[in-house]
Amino acid sequence: MSRIIQPRQLGQLILAYSKELIREPGVLFWGIVFPILMSLGLGIAFTKKQDIERHVALVNRSGLDNQETVDFLLQAGEKANEDNGEYNYRIILRDENMGNTTLFFEPMTWDKAIAQLKRGTLGMIVEERGKNKIYHFDPSNTDAQLTYMKVSAFFNSRTLQSGLDETVKPLTLRGTRYIDFLIPGLIAMNVMTSCLWGLGYGVIDKRAKKLMRRLVATPMKKSHFLFSLITVRFMMNLIESGLLFLFAWLVFDVSIQGNITALLLVFLAGNLAFSGLAVFIASRTANTEIGNGLINAIVFPMMVLSGIFFSYYNFPDWSIPYIQKLPLTLLADGIRSIFIEGAGLNVVLFPSFLLVSTGFIFFLAGLRIFKWY
Amino acid sequence: MQGINLRIREGEFVALLGPNGAGKTTLVEMIEGIQKPDKGEIRILGKHWDGHADELHRLIGLSLQETRFIDKLRVLETLQLFASFYSLDQERVYQIIDLIGIQDKRRAYVVNLSGGQRQRLALGIALLNRPKILLLDEPTTGLDPNARREIWSILIRLKKESHTSLILTTHYMEEAEKLCDYIVIIDHGKILREGPKDRLLDNQDEEKIVEFSLEGSTGLYPGLFKDAPYPVSWDEKQQTGKVKIPKIERNLPAFLSYLSAKNLELKNLEWRRQTLDDLFTSLTGRHLDE
Numbered sequence: 007m008s009r010i011i012q013p014r015q016l017g018q019l020i021l022a023y024s025k026e027l028i029r030e031p032g033v034l035f036w037g038i039v040f041p042i043l044m045s046l047g048l049g050i051a052f053t054k055k056q057d058i059e060r061h062v063a064l065v066n067r068s069g070l071d072n073q074e075t076v077d078f079l080l081q082a083g084e085k086a087n088e089d090n091g092e093y094n095y096r097i098i099l100r101d102e103n104m105g106n107t108t109l110f111f112e113p114m115t116w117d118k119a120i121a122q123l124k125r126g127t128l129g130m131i132v133e134e135r136g137k138n139k140i141y142h143f144d145p146s147n148t149d150a151q152l153t154y155m156k157v158s159a160f161f162n163s164r165t166l167q168s169g170l171d172e173t174v175k176p177l178t179l180r181g182t183r184y185i186d187f188l189i190p191g192l193i194a195m196n197v198m199t200s201c202l203w204g205l206g207y208g209v210i211d212k213r214a215k216k217l218m219r220r221l222v223a224t225p226m227k228k229s230h231f232l233f234s235l236i237t238v239r240f241m242m243n244l245i246e247s248g249l250l251f252l253f254a255w256l257v258f259d260v261s262i263q264g265n266i267t268a269l270l271l272v273f274l275a276g277n278l279a280f281s282g283l284a285v286f287i288a289s290r291t292a293n294t295e296i297g298n299g300l301i302n303a304i305v306f307p308m309m310v311l312s313g314i315f316f317s318y319y320n321f322p323d324w325s326i327p328y329i330q331k332l333p334l335t336l337l338a339d340g341i342r343s344i345f346i347e348g349a350g351l352n353v354v355l356f357p358s359f360l361l362v363s364t365g366f367i368f369f370l371a372g373l374r375i376f377k378w379y
Numbered sequence: 380m381q382g383i384n385l386r387i388r389e390g391e392f393v394a395l396l397g398p399n400g401a402g403k404t405t406l407v408e409m410i411e412g413i414q415k416p417d418k419g420e421i422r423i424l425g426k427h428w429d430g431h432a433d434e435l436h437r438l439i440g441l442s443l444q445e446t447r448f449i450d451k452l453r454v455l456e457t458l459q460l461f462a463s464f465y466s467l468d469q470e471r472v473y474q475i476i477d478l479i480g481i482q483d484k485r486r487a488y489v490v491n492l493s494g495g496q497r498q499r500l501a502l503g504i505a506l507l508n509r510p511k512i513l514l515l516d517e518p519t520t521g522l523d524p525n526a527r528r529e530i531w532s533i534l535i536r537l538k539k540e541s542h543t544s545l546i547l548t549t550h551y552m553e554e555a556e557k558l559c560d561y562i563v564i565i566d567h568g569k570i571l572r573e574g575p576k577d578r579l580l581d582n583q584d585e586e587k588i589v590e591f592s593l594e595g596s597t598g599l600y601p602g603l604f605k606d607a608p609y610p611v612s613w614d615e616k617q618q619t620g621k622v623k624i625p626k627i628e629r630n631l632p633a634f635l636s637y638l639s640a641k642n643l644e645l646k647n648l649e650w651r652r653q654t655l656d657d658l659f660t661s662l663t664g665r666h667l668d669e
Contacts, residue, residue: 215447223411224464224508225436379413 035299057106060153061319063119063131064095064111070136079111082160086110099160107156124181124346126317129153131177138171145176147184149316181263181346189254190345191314193247194276194338198308200246201280202287202301205239209288210297219379228378236281243277264344268351272344275358275365276337282365283333286372308334333364380405380416380568387561389511392538392545394555396655397565398667403548404444406565407516410546411441423512437465440510440543442501444517450490454481454500457489458507465508472507479503479533495526502533513537513545519554527554534558550667552655564659571662580653587627587650588657589634592619594644603641608633624650 066072076095083097087110094112101107111132114122122128123143130153131142139161143150158172177183212218221231254260262269287300311318312334321329329335336357343349380402387393395403408414409421412428412435420427423435448457458472476485479499484492492500498518505513519527535558537543549555555562556576563573572579593599599618604611608630611622624630627650638645659667 216443216445217447217449219413220441220443220446220448220504221464223413223436223439223441224461225433226464 057108058152058156059108059110060129060156061094061110061112061122061127062153062157063122063128064113065116065119065131065133066113067116067133068135070134072134074137075134083109097160099156109157109160120182121347123177124186125342126187126313127319130157132157133175138173140173140175142175142177144183145174183258185254185258186260186346187317187342188315189251189258189260190342191312191338193250193273194312194334194341195309195314196246196250197243197273197276197337198280198334199305200243201239201277201284202305204242204284205235205281206284206288206301207294207297208235209285210291210294213288213292213377213379214294216379222378232285232373236277236285239281240274240277244273247273260345262345263348265350268349268354269341269344271351272337272340272354272358272361275361276333276340278365279333279337279361279368280365282367282369282372285376286368289372289376292377308332311335312338314338331360333361336361380409383419383568383570385563385570385573387512387544387546389544390538390542391561392534392547392559393561393563394559395546395548395563395565396550396552396555396659396667397548398550398659398665401550401565402568403565404516405568407514407546407548411439411514437508438511439514440505440508440512441514442498442505442516442518444520446501448489448497448500448504451488453486453488454492455485457500458503461504461507467507475503475507478506478536480529493526495522495529498522498526498530499533502530506537509541510543513543515545515547517548517550519549519551527551531557552659552667556655562655564655564662566659566663572658580655580658586623586625586653588653589622589624589627589631589648589650590619591622591648592646593638594646608637623653 064075079095079097083095085093086096087094092112092114094110097109097111099107099109112128116131116133119128119131123131129143129150133140133142141154141158143154145151154174161172209218212221218231222228251260251262283304287304288297291297291300311321311329312332313319313329314334318326318329318335330339340354340357343353383406385393395406397403405414409416410423412432424438426435428435452460455472455476458475459469462468462472476482479502481496481499481503484496489497489500502515502518505515519530522530531554534545538545538558545559547555547559560576561574562576562579564571564579599613600615601613604613604620607622609622609624611620613620622634624634631650635645656667659665
């Protein structure tokens, strides 16, 4: 009777599969090196910042004196970042168990505060009317809620001499809700993922199936092959984004406040950017696993960094200028500015130019090294 | 590939016959223009690939060893797509559908076709542009005998009706014998033997292969037959012997009396014409399908 476990056989099988795996450098990179790099990147972004930082606008529309609050803030913290007449009050709330919280109170006008709230650079607005403090934020945004609790606790823990009178005013203004922030980001992300997966992976798959080799054995123009793929992808993206917007409009009353032409321009530019990137990624490999890893390597970091689900202002200050140059950030910020800030052509012209150039450069580089069979 | 020197004439059907790994596909890819020989040259209708790629693509039709077309495209749509590359009209597409006998499947998704139907589609696509040269890389590998015969009948019809030259790689000797006029036997990147089909086995009417087995399974070993009138190869595993006998009608009795003189009693004996496989085995010591 044969034994249930045949150690030699099992050992040989394990050895063979291990060899198969480690002899494929691509698999090794995407399986081991890439996750480490990702954890390193995300680790630096999030772990080092044990301290919570929250930016709060300080708005005074009433014209009444708010010297008492200013004195209070100065007593608890310090005036910082004085720059071109702009400044903020930095308050550090120390907590050994939960980590420190730093609150930045930034005096500004109501309009500016709303604009920054829409962009996600602010968590909340504290409006002062005499002794009354009105907290404006989106109650469905848990992060804004946390900010509110921290700020409210701060004012209450060091009660002002004349007592505290607080009111919470939920912001239901269009463009200030989390959903208004999220939808443009999702549209941008969809353009990226469907270009890279649909187009990039599609090309790799056609190469793997030898379909591409069969096609180029005909008088088919190679440029037509790529152009048709890019066009189909663009049309699909247009439909997908349209449906996503329609859904958001029907269910959440999300609207486009800016210029439609500008929106189409930045949308097209985004498609070109990611199509170019897709052609570049798909230019050589016929191994779908390597393709998988390559695409993830581009999609995943941008999805995390580019402020799709939360504002990228949560990342360290030094990294923000770099993040803002990423194609997905350019596209998401562009679409977002049109959707919620009512931006026009002039705002998206430069980002669109950057996106088109990115796409063009990657497309040409991809074509130079493109393997048809 | 080494020392390959081939000239293929218009309308000629040539088989590149050899076992797996013999270099058949490499040779076809060189002809197809996607691999370049380190030395030597390939000319098609007097033209090199350099600078004439577009022109040559229009003259060649090919079917790769395994191509998967677009899964969710219908047969008709797939043919229409390829027809568009050659600026061919709808009529040609329907001619091809008739030729490859796939009328009832023309609306089926490619992914739902059987292996044989898929190969017929690949052949149909290769024939769309009425190619002057048709390259088929193992068109019937993995197909059942019926599906294989369907492909053959399409090619036999093509031979009758056109002047297309065919270069076919295969490891089925039957396929090479059935379809081709000229056969090139390849192994390890070299030509072992080549010639017109009827002259490659030129002594096949003269010499017959006799296969026999004997009663009693012990005491039989190859050395036993070393004094036989014709060299016998004895397969110990199969317990069968093989011997080539010229002018069998006259010479068989001599062989039979040799056996009985050695007290060896025949269990079974049959003779047949020499095949390409016999030729390949005599050249390499292996079978074609190994």
